[in-house]
Amino acid sequence: MSLPQYIGRFAPSPSGPLHFGSLVCALASYLDAKKYNGSWLLRVEDLDPPREDPRYASIILKQLDMHGLHWDGEILYQSNRTAHYQDIIEHLKKNNLAYDCDCNRKRIKKIGGVYDGQCRKKTKFRGDVSTRLIITKSDEARISFKDRVLGDFNQDIYNCVGDFILKRRDGFFSYQLASVVDDELQQITHIVRGNDLLHATPRQKYLQTCLRYRSVQYAHLPLMVNNDNQKLSKQGNAPAVNNENANKTIWYALKILNQKPPSYLFGAPLNQILSWAVKKWDMSLAPKQNQCLLKARTLEMFSEGAL
Structure with a gap:
């Protein structure tokens, strides 16, 4: 059987629940795959036990599911590899x-x-x-x-x-x-992620060459920062995204990604928003700056204090 032309992936680590910045990357990766009728795979990067809590893996899966970001195929857990x-x-x-x-x-x-x-x-x-x-x-x-x-x-x-x-x-x-x-194992063709990994990419490309692996296309998105100019991160205890307002959160994430979602879709059913987003997705519109500021009120609106 021939492989699909496009295979993307989202690869969170279970060191905390998804915050808004993680969700933006997951959404962009998902939409890019679906725009090109590709597969979107999920990989759990659970290789650093001192920094992880196994319960966060299931929490992340639920967050993705509640936001309509449904993966294809089986989940790959790196701890098994x-x-x-x-x-x-x-x-x-x-x-x-x-x-x-x-x-x-x-x-x-x-x-x-x-x-x-x-x-x-x-x-x-x-x-x-x-x-x-x-x-x-x-x-x-x-x-x-x-x-x-x-x-x-x-x-x-x-x-x-x-x-x-x-x-x-x-x-x-x-x-x-x-x-x-694992990108080679899963036959990944496109990677969409935060630009905090931009400077790691040359190392990965060099290793791909050493192992005679295929090359991959990359897209790096701005980091989300708070009012104190601190990157939203699990290690920094960034608040988890709120599952109860998934439709509004996805709409705002599309706005952050410069996809210009129409105002009439704010609060619309999640499936309707995602259907529009897949059809209209355009990576060339994604912001090119190093970071995007999320004001405290906005962050509070789309996040929970804790899960």
Whole structure:
């Protein structure tokens, strides 16, 4: 069976319920997939237990469902995939593309934050080790891609990042590794997410090349910030979106995304709003600034203090 031309995904971590910023990204990703008659998959990135609470996974699923954002197929839980991630690391090591490292954060901070490859040839280590991907000083390390929202983006990851971590010293796999491996597994073609991950994208594209994976198209959206110019985040205890006003919340999210929803749809049935949004969705209208301000009154209107 041939794969659909478009496969998108939304990949939340269960470190808290969805806040308004997360919902905006989920909505944009969903609409972009449905506009092109594609599939929209759901992945739960539950690979960092110290920062997570399992109950939030089910809360997030309910929030998406209550807002009419219904995913296709089975949910992928990354916590079930650790053996495969380790296999990928062993493959990279076997091909001299990755190595173990016992450098700590203090040393890396001391050298300016860009890892210098000190452990590349090391064979004996003290204490726990991380695993790093080798970044060669070459044309391949100069990553360029065209973001569907922000346009051309360039980064020399040899000079800006250095050999980056695939597996942490505490034994947990990195976001970069798991995200790239599972995008390939799920045959993802398009990713829509917040621009806090823009600078991570070149690393992911480099890893895709190392593993001979397909390339992916990216779109990065502005971050939602509050009156104090703080990014809405689960770690920052941003309030959860209010399931009771899902239709109004979706309408306002469309407004934030510059899709210009008509006023007569404010308060209309959720299915009617989403049907209009799929037909009218236009990624080229998405805001190109780094962040969007949500005033306190607006944030309170579409959020709950806690779940």
